[in-house]
Amino acid sequence: MSLGVGIVGHGSAGRQHLAALRDVSGARAVAVLEDDPAAGTGGLPRADSWPALLADPDVGLVALCVPPGGRARLAIEALEAGKAVLLEKPPTTSAEEHAAVLAAARSAGRPVGVMLQHRLRLPEPALATDWTGPEVTAVLEVSRYRAPEHYLRAGWRSDPAVSFGGIAAHLGVHYLDLACQLLGTPAAVDLAPVRRRAPGIDSRVAGTVSFEGGATLSFAVTAESPARTERLHLLGPGGALLVADGRVTTTGADGVGTTWPAAPTPALRSEVYREMVHAVATGLPPRRCHLQGALGVTDILARVGRETAVTR
Template sequence: MTIAAAIVGYGSAGRQHAQAIKDSGSVELRAVVETDLAIDTAACARRSSVAEVLRDPRIDLVALCLPPGGRAELGRRVLGAGKALLVEKPPAMDVAELDDLLARAKTQQTVAAVMLQHRMLLPPEAFGAKWGPATTSVLEVSRPRSGDHYLTRRWRGQPEHALGGILAHLGVHYLDLACQLLGRPAEVRLLGRRNRLPGIDSRVAGTVRFESGAVLSFAVTSEAAMRSERLAVFGEKHSVVIENGAVMLNDGQGERAFDAIATPRLRSQVYREVALSIAAGEEPRRCSLHAARGVTMLLRDAVRDEGAAPC
Protein backbone atom coordinates (compact mmCIF):
# COMPACT_ATOMS: atom_id res chain seq x y z
CA MET A 1 0.00 0.00 0.00
CA THR A 2 1.40 3.39 -1.04
CA ILE A 3 0.45 6.38 1.11
CA ALA A 4 -0.19 9.68 -0.70
CA ALA A 5 1.14 12.78 1.05
CA ALA A 6 0.95 16.54 0.74
CA ILE A 7 3.51 19.00 2.12
CA VAL A 8 2.41 22.39 3.39
CA GLY A 9 5.34 24.81 3.28
CA TYR A 10 8.21 24.23 0.88
CA GLY A 11 11.09 25.99 2.55
CA SER A 12 14.16 24.17 3.84
CA ALA A 13 12.16 21.73 5.98
CA GLY A 14 9.61 21.11 3.23
CA ARG A 15 12.33 20.19 0.74
CA GLN A 16 13.87 17.84 3.29
CA HIS A 17 10.49 16.16 3.69
CA ALA A 18 10.12 15.85 -0.07
CA GLN A 19 13.46 14.04 -0.28
CA ALA A 20 12.54 11.81 2.64
CA ILE A 21 9.28 10.88 0.92
CA LYS A 22 11.15 10.06 -2.27
CA ASP A 23 13.62 7.87 -0.37
CA SER A 24 10.99 6.13 1.76
CA GLY A 25 9.70 3.83 -0.96
CA SER A 26 6.30 3.69 0.74
CA VAL A 27 5.00 7.25 0.42
CA GLU A 28 4.16 9.23 -2.71
CA LEU A 29 4.31 13.05 -2.77
CA ARG A 30 1.03 14.11 -4.36
CA ALA A 31 0.91 17.87 -3.70
CA VAL A 32 2.71 20.89 -2.27
CA VAL A 33 1.08 23.99 -0.80
CA GLU A 34 3.40 27.04 -0.88
CA THR A 35 2.19 30.65 -0.93
CA ASP A 36 5.58 32.14 -1.85
CA LEU A 37 5.53 32.14 -5.65
CA ALA A 38 9.31 32.68 -5.74
CA ILE A 39 9.81 29.15 -4.36
CA ASP A 40 10.01 26.54 -7.11
CA THR A 41 7.81 23.49 -6.53
CA ALA A 42 8.18 22.13 -10.06
CA ALA A 43 9.01 18.69 -8.71
CA CYS A 44 5.42 18.28 -7.56
CA ALA A 45 1.93 19.58 -8.32
CA ARG A 46 1.33 22.88 -6.57
CA ARG A 47 -1.99 23.38 -4.80
CA SER A 48 -3.40 26.81 -4.11
CA SER A 49 -4.55 26.17 -0.54
CA VAL A 50 -4.67 23.73 2.33
CA ALA A 51 -8.44 23.51 1.84
CA GLU A 52 -7.88 22.07 -1.64
CA VAL A 53 -5.60 19.40 -0.19
CA LEU A 54 -8.07 18.51 2.56
CA ARG A 55 -10.85 18.05 0.01
CA ASP A 56 -8.78 15.56 -1.99
CA PRO A 57 -9.82 12.02 -0.97
CA ARG A 58 -6.64 10.61 -2.55
CA ILE A 59 -4.38 12.29 0.03
CA ASP A 60 -3.81 10.29 3.21
CA LEU A 61 -1.15 12.32 5.00
CA VAL A 62 -0.40 16.03 5.40
CA ALA A 63 3.04 17.19 6.56
CA LEU A 64 3.10 20.68 8.08
CA CYS A 65 6.53 22.21 7.41
CA LEU A 66 5.63 25.66 8.72
CA PRO A 67 6.86 27.77 11.64
CA PRO A 68 5.43 26.49 14.94
CA GLY A 69 3.52 29.69 15.71
CA GLY A 70 0.04 29.34 14.20
CA ARG A 71 0.69 25.82 12.93
CA ALA A 72 -1.65 24.17 15.43
CA GLU A 73 -4.79 25.59 13.82
CA LEU A 74 -3.84 23.99 10.51
CA GLY A 75 -3.10 20.77 12.36
CA ARG A 76 -6.60 20.80 13.82
CA ARG A 77 -8.04 21.25 10.33
CA VAL A 78 -5.96 18.40 8.94
CA LEU A 79 -7.07 16.01 11.67
CA GLY A 80 -10.66 17.26 11.43
CA ALA A 81 -10.65 16.26 7.77
CA GLY A 82 -9.64 12.73 8.75
CA LYS A 83 -6.12 13.01 7.33
CA ALA A 84 -3.03 11.74 9.11
CA LEU A 85 -0.77 14.53 10.38
CA LEU A 86 3.01 14.87 10.50
CA VAL A 87 4.36 18.07 12.08
CA GLU A 88 7.89 19.46 11.95
CA LYS A 89 9.77 20.09 15.18
CA PRO A 90 9.35 21.71 17.59
CA PRO A 91 6.10 19.77 18.03
CA ALA A 92 3.98 22.60 19.49
CA MET A 93 4.19 26.04 21.06
CA ASP A 94 2.96 24.65 24.39
CA VAL A 95 1.41 21.61 26.02
CA ALA A 96 -2.16 22.86 25.53
CA GLU A 97 -1.62 22.95 21.75
CA LEU A 98 -0.15 19.47 21.79
CA ASP A 99 -2.96 18.03 23.89
CA ASP A 100 -5.59 19.57 21.60
CA LEU A 101 -4.01 17.95 18.54
CA LEU A 102 -3.78 14.61 20.32
CA ALA A 103 -7.41 14.79 21.40
CA ARG A 104 -8.53 15.49 17.83
CA ALA A 105 -6.42 12.65 16.47
CA LYS A 106 -8.04 10.30 18.98
CA THR A 107 -11.54 11.52 18.09
CA GLN A 108 -10.89 11.09 14.36
CA GLN A 109 -9.01 7.81 14.93
CA THR A 110 -6.17 8.96 12.74
CA VAL A 111 -2.38 9.14 13.03
CA ALA A 112 -0.53 12.12 14.52
CA ALA A 113 3.27 12.06 14.23
CA VAL A 114 6.26 14.38 14.57
CA MET A 115 9.50 14.74 12.63
CA LEU A 116 11.90 14.16 15.51
CA GLN A 117 13.90 11.75 13.41
CA HIS A 118 16.74 11.24 15.88
CA ARG A 119 14.47 8.87 17.80
CA MET A 120 15.26 6.34 15.09
CA LEU A 121 18.84 6.20 16.42
CA LEU A 122 17.78 4.51 19.66
CA PRO A 123 18.13 0.71 19.57
CA PRO A 124 15.21 -1.18 21.15
CA GLU A 125 17.55 -2.42 23.89
CA ALA A 126 17.90 1.17 25.17
CA PHE A 127 14.31 1.07 26.39
CA GLY A 128 14.83 -2.09 28.44
CA ALA A 129 16.81 -0.33 31.16
CA LYS A 130 15.29 1.16 34.30
CA TRP A 131 16.41 4.77 34.47
CA GLY A 132 15.59 5.62 38.07
CA PRO A 133 16.71 8.15 40.69
CA ALA A 134 20.34 7.01 40.44
CA THR A 135 20.49 8.02 36.77
CA THR A 136 22.70 10.96 35.85
CA SER A 137 22.85 12.33 32.30
CA VAL A 138 24.66 15.05 30.42
CA LEU A 139 23.65 16.69 27.14
CA GLU A 140 25.71 19.04 24.99
CA VAL A 141 24.80 20.39 21.57
CA SER A 142 26.87 22.81 19.50
CA ARG A 143 25.40 23.81 16.15
CA PRO A 144 26.89 27.03 14.70
CA ARG A 145 24.43 29.64 13.47
CA SER A 146 25.31 33.18 12.37
CA GLY A 147 23.13 36.16 13.15
CA ASP A 148 22.09 36.27 9.48
CA HIS A 149 20.38 32.90 9.92
CA TYR A 150 17.64 34.60 11.92
CA LEU A 151 17.16 37.34 9.32
CA THR A 152 16.89 35.31 6.10
CA ARG A 153 13.46 34.10 7.17
CA ARG A 154 11.76 36.79 9.25
CA TRP A 155 9.83 34.30 11.37
CA ARG A 156 13.09 32.87 12.74
CA GLY A 157 13.70 36.09 14.64
CA GLN A 158 10.17 36.35 16.04
CA PRO A 159 9.58 34.26 19.19
CA GLU A 160 5.80 34.29 18.72
CA HIS A 161 6.36 32.38 15.47
CA ALA A 162 9.65 30.54 16.10
CA LEU A 163 9.14 29.66 19.81
CA GLY A 164 12.85 30.21 20.38
CA GLY A 165 16.28 29.85 18.85
CA ILE A 166 18.93 27.15 19.08
CA LEU A 167 17.26 25.20 21.89
CA ALA A 168 13.83 24.81 20.26
CA HIS A 169 15.07 24.13 16.74
CA LEU A 170 18.29 22.11 17.08
CA GLY A 171 18.75 21.24 20.75
CA VAL A 172 15.23 19.82 20.65
CA HIS A 173 16.39 16.58 18.99
CA TYR A 174 18.72 15.45 21.78
CA LEU A 175 16.45 16.88 24.48
CA ASP A 176 13.72 14.71 23.01
CA LEU A 177 16.03 11.67 23.11
CA ALA A 178 16.58 12.34 26.82
CA CYS A 179 12.80 12.44 27.33
CA GLN A 180 12.31 9.21 25.35
CA LEU A 181 14.66 7.45 27.78
CA LEU A 182 14.04 9.25 31.08
CA GLY A 183 10.37 10.19 30.84
CA ARG A 184 8.59 13.44 31.59
CA PRO A 185 10.40 16.37 33.20
CA ALA A 186 9.25 17.37 36.66
CA GLU A 187 11.42 20.49 37.05
CA VAL A 188 13.55 22.59 34.72
CA ARG A 189 16.05 25.11 36.05
CA LEU A 190 17.98 27.42 33.77
CA LEU A 191 21.48 28.39 34.79
CA GLY A 192 21.78 31.03 32.09
CA ARG A 193 20.82 32.17 28.63
CA ARG A 194 22.23 34.35 25.87
CA ASN A 195 19.91 35.73 23.20
CA ARG A 196 20.76 36.51 19.57
CA LEU A 197 17.57 38.59 19.36
CA PRO A 198 14.89 39.23 22.00
CA GLY A 199 13.40 35.84 22.82
CA ILE A 200 15.68 34.03 20.34
CA ASP A 201 18.33 32.16 22.33
CA SER A 202 21.83 31.44 21.08
CA ARG A 203 23.07 29.67 24.22
CA VAL A 204 21.14 27.99 27.03
CA ALA A 205 22.36 25.96 29.99
CA GLY A 206 20.36 24.30 32.73
CA THR A 207 19.30 21.20 34.61
CA VAL A 208 16.27 18.92 34.44
CA ARG A 209 14.84 16.62 37.09
CA PHE A 210 12.53 13.95 35.65
CA GLU A 211 9.54 12.31 37.28
CA SER A 212 11.62 9.12 37.34
CA GLY A 213 14.11 10.87 39.63
CA ALA A 214 16.79 10.95 36.92
CA VAL A 215 18.66 14.22 36.42
CA LEU A 216 20.09 15.87 33.32
CA SER A 217 22.46 18.78 32.89
CA PHE A 218 22.46 20.42 29.47
CA ALA A 219 24.18 23.12 27.46
CA VAL A 220 23.12 24.07 23.93
CA THR A 221 24.93 26.70 21.87
CA SER A 222 25.05 28.19 18.38
CA GLU A 223 28.00 30.42 19.22
CA ALA A 224 30.84 27.89 18.88
CA ALA A 225 32.40 27.03 15.51
CA MET A 226 32.42 23.27 16.10
CA ARG A 227 29.41 21.05 15.42
CA SER A 228 28.81 18.35 18.01
CA GLU A 229 25.87 16.54 19.62
CA ARG A 230 26.17 14.26 22.61
CA LEU A 231 23.85 12.71 25.18
CA ALA A 232 25.26 10.43 27.88
CA VAL A 233 22.89 8.60 30.24
CA PHE A 234 24.40 6.65 33.14
CA GLY A 235 22.18 4.43 35.27
CA GLU A 236 23.05 1.98 38.04
CA LYS A 237 23.78 -0.88 35.65
CA HIS A 238 23.10 0.53 32.19
CA SER A 239 24.40 3.37 30.07
CA VAL A 240 23.62 4.91 26.70
CA VAL A 241 25.92 7.38 24.95
CA ILE A 242 24.76 8.98 21.70
CA GLU A 243 27.46 11.05 20.03
CA ASN A 244 26.97 12.60 16.61
CA GLY A 245 24.48 9.87 15.76
CA ALA A 246 26.59 6.89 16.88
CA VAL A 247 25.26 4.92 19.85
CA MET A 248 27.19 3.04 22.52
CA LEU A 249 24.94 0.87 24.70
CA ASN A 250 25.94 -0.96 27.86
CA ASP A 251 23.13 -3.19 29.14
CA GLY A 252 25.07 -4.58 32.07
CA GLN A 253 26.32 -7.52 30.01
CA GLY A 254 28.83 -5.57 27.94
CA GLU A 255 29.05 -2.78 25.40
CA ARG A 256 27.50 -2.74 21.95
CA ALA A 257 28.12 -0.10 19.30
CA PHE A 258 25.61 1.11 16.70
CA ASP A 259 26.86 3.15 13.76
CA ALA A 260 25.59 6.65 13.03
CA ILE A 261 22.79 6.98 10.49
CA ALA A 262 22.67 9.98 8.14
CA THR A 263 19.89 12.43 8.96
CA PRO A 264 18.17 12.16 5.53
CA ARG A 265 17.91 8.40 6.04
CA LEU A 266 16.41 8.93 9.50
CA ARG A 267 13.74 11.19 7.99
CA SER A 268 12.85 8.56 5.42
CA GLN A 269 12.52 6.03 8.25
CA VAL A 270 9.99 8.33 9.89
CA TYR A 271 7.92 8.37 6.72
CA ARG A 272 8.08 4.60 6.43
CA GLU A 273 6.88 4.22 10.01
CA VAL A 274 4.05 6.71 9.45
CA ALA A 275 2.98 4.83 6.32
CA LEU A 276 2.86 1.55 8.23
CA SER A 277 0.89 3.20 11.03
CA ILE A 278 -1.68 4.64 8.63
CA ALA A 279 -2.09 1.26 6.92
CA ALA A 280 -2.53 -0.52 10.26
CA GLY A 281 -4.61 2.20 11.91
CA GLU A 282 -2.21 2.30 14.85
CA GLU A 283 -0.16 4.95 16.64
CA PRO A 284 3.48 5.07 15.47
CA ARG A 285 5.92 3.39 17.83
CA ARG A 286 8.77 5.90 17.51
CA CYS A 287 7.57 9.11 15.81
CA SER A 288 4.29 9.40 17.73
CA LEU A 289 3.23 12.96 18.49
CA HIS A 290 2.00 11.70 21.85
CA ALA A 291 5.60 10.85 22.77
CA ALA A 292 6.54 14.53 22.27
CA ARG A 293 4.78 15.59 25.46
CA GLY A 294 7.97 15.39 27.51
CA VAL A 295 10.09 17.60 25.27
CA THR A 296 7.19 20.04 24.84
CA MET A 297 6.97 20.40 28.62
CA LEU A 298 10.73 20.90 28.81
CA LEU A 299 10.76 23.56 26.10
CA ARG A 300 7.85 25.35 27.71
CA ASP A 301 9.94 25.91 30.83
CA ALA A 302 13.37 26.32 29.22
CA VAL A 303 12.54 28.59 26.29
CA ARG A 304 10.24 30.96 28.11
CA ASP A 305 12.12 31.38 31.37
CA GLU A 306 13.18 34.95 30.77
CA GLY A 307 14.28 35.24 34.39
CA ALA A 308 17.40 33.23 33.65
CA ALA A 309 20.69 35.03 34.07
CA PRO A 310 22.87 35.68 31.01
CA CYS A 311 25.50 32.99 30.42
Protein backbone atom coordinates in the same frame (compact mmCIF):
# COMPACT_ATOMS: atom_id res chain seq x y z
CA MET B 1 -2.22 1.94 -3.34
CA SER B 2 0.44 4.25 -1.94
CA LEU B 3 -0.28 6.97 0.60
CA GLY B 4 -0.58 10.42 -0.97
CA VAL B 5 1.27 13.15 0.93
CA GLY B 6 0.60 16.88 0.74
CA ILE B 7 3.63 18.95 1.78
CA VAL B 8 2.81 22.28 3.42
CA GLY B 9 5.82 24.59 3.16
CA HIS B 10 8.70 24.17 0.70
CA GLY B 11 11.56 25.59 2.73
CA SER B 12 14.47 23.55 4.06
CA ALA B 13 12.22 21.14 6.00
CA GLY B 14 9.80 20.69 3.12
CA ARG B 15 12.62 19.83 0.73
CA GLN B 16 13.94 17.29 3.25
CA HIS B 17 10.50 15.66 3.41
CA LEU B 18 10.31 15.41 -0.36
CA ALA B 19 13.76 13.80 -0.48
CA ALA B 20 12.75 11.33 2.25
CA LEU B 21 9.63 10.29 0.35
CA ARG B 22 11.64 9.29 -2.73
CA ASP B 23 12.94 6.25 -0.80
CA VAL B 24 9.55 5.15 0.58
CA SER B 25 7.71 2.66 -1.62
CA GLY B 26 4.42 2.99 0.28
CA ALA B 27 4.01 6.76 -0.03
CA ARG B 28 4.33 9.49 -2.62
CA ALA B 29 4.20 13.28 -2.58
CA VAL B 30 1.25 14.54 -4.62
CA ALA B 31 1.17 18.31 -4.02
CA VAL B 32 2.98 21.18 -2.34
CA LEU B 33 1.33 24.18 -0.69
CA GLU B 34 3.69 27.15 -0.59
CA ASP B 35 2.59 30.76 -0.05
CA ASP B 36 5.67 32.25 -1.70
CA PRO B 37 4.91 32.35 -5.45
CA ALA B 38 8.64 32.57 -6.19
CA ALA B 39 9.41 29.34 -4.32
CA GLY B 40 9.60 26.10 -6.23
CA THR B 41 7.66 22.93 -5.53
CA GLY B 42 10.23 20.29 -6.39
CA GLY B 43 8.48 19.55 -9.65
CA LEU B 44 5.16 18.72 -7.94
CA PRO B 45 1.79 20.38 -8.56
CA ARG B 46 1.22 23.50 -6.46
CA ALA B 47 -1.92 23.31 -4.31
CA ASP B 48 -4.21 26.28 -4.90
CA SER B 49 -4.96 26.84 -1.22
CA TRP B 50 -5.11 25.22 2.20
CA PRO B 51 -8.82 24.32 1.80
CA ALA B 52 -8.05 22.87 -1.63
CA LEU B 53 -5.30 20.68 -0.22
CA LEU B 54 -7.62 19.40 2.52
CA ALA B 55 -10.30 18.66 -0.05
CA ASP B 56 -7.94 16.71 -2.33
CA PRO B 57 -8.95 13.04 -2.20
CA ASP B 58 -5.45 11.99 -3.27
CA VAL B 59 -3.98 13.47 -0.06
CA GLY B 60 -4.16 11.04 2.85
CA LEU B 61 -1.36 12.57 4.92
CA VAL B 62 -0.52 16.23 5.45
CA ALA B 63 3.12 17.01 6.33
CA LEU B 64 3.29 20.37 8.12
CA CYS B 65 6.71 21.84 7.31
CA VAL B 66 5.79 25.37 8.40
CA PRO B 67 7.14 27.28 11.45
CA PRO B 68 5.87 26.15 14.88
CA GLY B 69 3.60 29.11 15.59
CA GLY B 70 0.15 28.21 14.27
CA ARG B 71 1.13 24.67 13.32
CA ALA B 72 -1.17 23.07 15.89
CA ARG B 73 -4.20 24.87 14.44
CA LEU B 74 -3.36 23.55 10.97
CA ALA B 75 -2.90 20.04 12.37
CA ILE B 76 -6.35 20.12 13.96
CA GLU B 77 -7.95 21.38 10.74
CA ALA B 78 -6.24 18.61 8.76
CA LEU B 79 -7.38 15.94 11.21
CA GLU B 80 -10.94 17.26 11.12
CA ALA B 81 -10.75 16.96 7.32
CA GLY B 82 -9.90 13.26 7.71
CA LYS B 83 -6.18 13.50 7.00
CA ALA B 84 -3.34 11.91 8.94
CA VAL B 85 -0.71 14.44 10.02
CA LEU B 86 3.08 14.51 10.26
CA LEU B 87 4.42 17.47 12.24
CA GLU B 88 7.87 18.95 11.84
CA LYS B 89 9.84 19.56 15.03
CA PRO B 90 9.15 21.05 17.49
CA PRO B 91 5.60 19.73 16.98
CA THR B 92 3.72 22.07 19.33
CA THR B 93 4.53 25.10 21.46
CA SER B 94 2.65 24.25 24.66
CA ALA B 95 1.08 21.43 26.63
CA GLU B 96 -2.32 22.86 25.72
CA GLU B 97 -1.58 22.67 21.98
CA HIS B 98 -0.20 19.16 22.42
CA ALA B 99 -3.37 17.99 24.15
CA ALA B 100 -5.63 19.68 21.60
CA VAL B 101 -3.92 17.98 18.63
CA LEU B 102 -4.08 14.58 20.33
CA ALA B 103 -7.76 15.10 21.12
CA ALA B 104 -8.45 15.95 17.49
CA ALA B 105 -6.55 12.82 16.38
CA ARG B 106 -8.63 10.62 18.70
CA SER B 107 -11.86 12.21 17.49
CA ALA B 108 -10.90 11.81 13.84
CA GLY B 109 -9.41 8.35 14.26
CA ARG B 110 -6.33 9.43 12.32
CA PRO B 111 -2.67 9.10 13.38
CA VAL B 112 -0.30 11.97 14.14
CA GLY B 113 3.47 11.62 13.91
CA VAL B 114 6.45 13.88 14.51
CA MET B 115 9.63 14.31 12.49
CA LEU B 116 11.85 13.57 15.48
CA GLN B 117 13.81 11.04 13.48
CA HIS B 118 16.69 10.70 15.94
CA ARG B 119 14.43 8.52 18.10
CA LEU B 120 15.07 5.82 15.52
CA ARG B 121 18.75 5.76 16.48
CA LEU B 122 17.95 4.16 19.84
CA PRO B 123 18.43 0.38 19.69
CA GLU B 124 15.94 -1.90 21.38
CA PRO B 125 18.36 -2.88 24.22
CA ALA B 126 18.65 0.79 25.17
CA LEU B 127 14.88 1.19 25.23
CA ALA B 128 14.48 -2.03 27.24
CA THR B 129 16.73 -0.67 30.03
CA ASP B 130 15.10 1.33 32.81
CA TRP B 131 16.79 4.74 32.86
CA THR B 132 14.15 6.50 34.96
CA GLY B 133 15.36 5.91 38.53
CA PRO B 134 17.00 8.35 40.95
CA GLU B 135 20.41 6.66 40.46
CA VAL B 136 20.50 7.82 36.82
CA THR B 137 22.49 10.92 35.87
CA ALA B 138 22.59 12.28 32.33
CA VAL B 139 24.58 14.96 30.51
CA LEU B 140 23.64 16.52 27.18
CA GLU B 141 25.51 18.93 24.92
CA VAL B 142 24.54 20.26 21.50
CA SER B 143 26.65 22.79 19.60
CA ARG B 144 25.81 24.04 16.10
CA TYR B 145 27.07 27.45 15.05
CA ARG B 146 24.59 29.98 13.73
CA ALA B 147 25.72 33.48 12.77
CA PRO B 148 23.71 36.32 14.35
CA GLU B 149 22.30 37.16 10.92
CA HIS B 150 20.58 33.77 10.84
CA TYR B 151 18.14 35.03 13.46
CA LEU B 152 18.24 38.78 12.85
CA ARG B 153 17.28 38.88 9.17
CA ALA B 154 13.67 39.53 8.27
CA GLY B 155 11.40 36.53 8.42
CA TRP B 156 9.88 34.09 10.84
CA ARG B 157 13.12 33.12 12.63
CA SER B 158 13.32 36.52 14.35
CA ASP B 159 9.71 36.35 15.61
CA PRO B 160 9.45 34.21 18.77
CA ALA B 161 5.68 33.90 18.43
CA VAL B 162 6.22 32.08 15.13
CA SER B 163 9.62 30.43 15.62
CA PHE B 164 9.17 29.24 19.24
CA GLY B 165 12.72 30.44 19.95
CA GLY B 166 16.19 29.83 18.60
CA ILE B 167 18.83 27.14 18.94
CA ALA B 168 17.09 25.03 21.60
CA ALA B 169 13.81 24.65 19.72
CA HIS B 170 15.32 24.02 16.31
CA LEU B 171 18.46 21.99 16.97
CA GLY B 172 18.60 21.09 20.66
CA VAL B 173 15.10 19.66 20.35
CA HIS B 174 16.29 16.32 18.92
CA TYR B 175 18.62 15.29 21.74
CA LEU B 176 16.41 16.84 24.42
CA ASP B 177 13.64 14.64 23.03
CA LEU B 178 15.93 11.59 23.15
CA ALA B 179 16.60 12.34 26.81
CA CYS B 180 12.87 12.43 27.50
CA GLN B 181 12.31 9.12 25.67
CA LEU B 182 14.80 7.47 28.02
CA LEU B 183 14.51 9.38 31.31
CA GLY B 184 10.75 9.83 31.44
CA THR B 185 8.51 12.81 32.20
CA PRO B 186 10.15 16.11 33.22
CA ALA B 187 9.08 17.32 36.64
CA ALA B 188 11.11 20.56 36.89
CA VAL B 189 13.40 22.63 34.69
CA ASP B 190 15.99 25.02 36.17
CA LEU B 191 17.84 27.31 33.78
CA ALA B 192 21.00 29.38 33.93
CA PRO B 193 20.68 32.86 32.39
CA VAL B 194 19.82 32.45 28.71
CA ARG B 195 21.86 34.22 26.04
CA ARG B 196 19.82 35.73 23.21
CA ARG B 197 20.37 36.81 19.62
CA ALA B 198 17.15 38.84 19.75
CA PRO B 199 14.19 39.17 22.13
CA GLY B 200 12.80 35.69 22.61
CA ILE B 201 15.46 34.07 20.38
CA ASP B 202 17.97 32.02 22.39
CA SER B 203 21.56 31.38 21.30
CA ARG B 204 22.70 29.54 24.43
CA VAL B 205 20.64 27.61 26.93
CA ALA B 206 21.96 25.62 29.89
CA GLY B 207 20.31 24.10 32.91
CA THR B 208 19.06 20.98 34.63
CA VAL B 209 15.95 18.86 34.28
CA SER B 210 14.57 16.73 37.10
CA PHE B 211 12.37 13.84 36.02
CA GLU B 212 9.41 12.31 37.82
CA GLY B 213 11.23 9.04 38.43
CA GLY B 214 14.20 10.80 40.02
CA ALA B 215 16.68 10.89 37.12
CA THR B 216 18.47 14.17 36.45
CA LEU B 217 19.80 15.76 33.26
CA SER B 218 22.34 18.56 32.91
CA PHE B 219 22.27 20.16 29.48
CA ALA B 220 23.80 22.90 27.35
CA VAL B 221 22.77 23.93 23.84
CA THR B 222 24.71 26.63 22.02
CA ALA B 223 24.82 28.39 18.65
CA GLU B 224 27.90 30.39 19.60
CA SER B 225 30.76 27.91 19.08
CA PRO B 226 32.24 26.70 15.78
CA ALA B 227 32.55 23.22 17.28
CA ARG B 228 29.81 20.88 16.11
CA THR B 229 28.62 18.14 18.42
CA GLU B 230 25.51 16.31 19.62
CA ARG B 231 26.02 14.17 22.67
CA LEU B 232 23.81 12.51 25.30
CA HIS B 233 25.42 10.40 28.02
CA LEU B 234 23.38 8.40 30.55
CA LEU B 235 25.00 6.83 33.61
CA GLY B 236 23.00 4.37 35.70
CA PRO B 237 23.41 1.39 38.01
CA GLY B 238 23.23 -1.00 35.06
CA GLY B 239 25.84 0.74 32.95
CA ALA B 240 25.91 3.60 30.48
CA LEU B 241 24.38 4.77 27.22
CA LEU B 242 26.14 7.23 24.94
CA VAL B 243 24.64 8.84 21.83
CA ALA B 244 27.42 10.85 20.17
CA ASP B 245 26.88 12.44 16.76
CA GLY B 246 24.39 9.71 15.91
CA ARG B 247 26.50 6.74 17.02
CA VAL B 248 25.09 4.78 19.98
CA THR B 249 27.19 2.86 22.50
CA THR B 250 25.82 0.88 25.42
CA THR B 251 28.09 -0.35 28.22
CA GLY B 252 26.94 -2.93 30.76
CA ALA B 253 27.83 -3.14 34.42
CA ASP B 254 30.54 -5.64 33.40
CA GLY B 255 32.22 -2.98 31.24
CA VAL B 256 31.38 -4.73 27.97
CA GLY B 257 30.20 -2.33 25.29
CA THR B 258 28.20 -2.55 22.07
CA THR B 259 28.21 0.15 19.39
CA TRP B 260 25.65 0.87 16.68
CA PRO B 261 27.00 3.05 13.84
CA ALA B 262 25.33 6.34 13.00
CA ALA B 263 22.64 5.91 10.38
CA PRO B 264 22.39 8.76 7.84
CA THR B 265 19.80 11.31 8.91
CA PRO B 266 18.01 11.31 5.52
CA ALA B 267 17.49 7.55 5.86
CA LEU B 268 15.92 8.09 9.28
CA ARG B 269 13.48 10.63 7.82
CA SER B 270 12.43 8.01 5.28
CA GLU B 271 11.89 5.56 8.12
CA VAL B 272 9.57 8.06 9.83
CA TYR B 273 7.46 8.05 6.68
CA ARG B 274 7.40 4.26 6.68
CA GLU B 275 6.09 4.43 10.24
CA MET B 276 3.37 6.82 9.06
CA VAL B 277 2.40 4.51 6.20
CA HIS B 278 1.95 1.68 8.70
CA ALA B 279 0.06 3.94 11.12
CA VAL B 280 -2.39 5.05 8.44
CA ALA B 281 -2.93 1.43 7.34
CA THR B 282 -3.53 0.14 10.87
CA GLY B 283 -5.04 3.15 12.64
CA LEU B 284 -2.39 2.85 15.34
CA PRO B 285 0.03 5.60 16.41
CA PRO B 286 3.50 5.48 14.85
CA ARG B 287 5.69 3.00 16.73
CA ARG B 288 8.51 5.42 17.63
CA CYS B 289 7.76 8.85 16.19
CA HIS B 290 4.41 9.41 17.90
CA LEU B 291 3.21 12.79 19.12
CA GLN B 292 2.31 11.39 22.54
CA GLY B 293 5.99 11.12 23.46
CA ALA B 294 6.77 14.74 22.57
CA LEU B 295 5.09 16.34 25.59
CA GLY B 296 8.31 16.18 27.63
CA VAL B 297 10.44 18.12 25.17
CA THR B 298 7.58 20.55 24.58
CA ASP B 299 7.47 21.33 28.31
CA ILE B 300 11.25 21.92 28.40
CA LEU B 301 11.20 24.21 25.35
CA ALA B 302 8.20 26.16 26.66
CA ARG B 303 10.16 26.80 29.87
CA VAL B 304 13.12 27.98 27.79
CA GLY B 305 10.80 30.26 25.85
CA ARG B 306 9.44 31.89 29.00
CA GLU B 307 12.95 32.50 30.30
CA THR B 308 14.19 33.84 26.95
CA ALA B 309 11.35 36.33 26.84
CA VAL B 310 12.40 37.87 30.17
CA THR B 311 14.13 41.22 29.76
CA ARG B 312 17.36 41.41 31.75
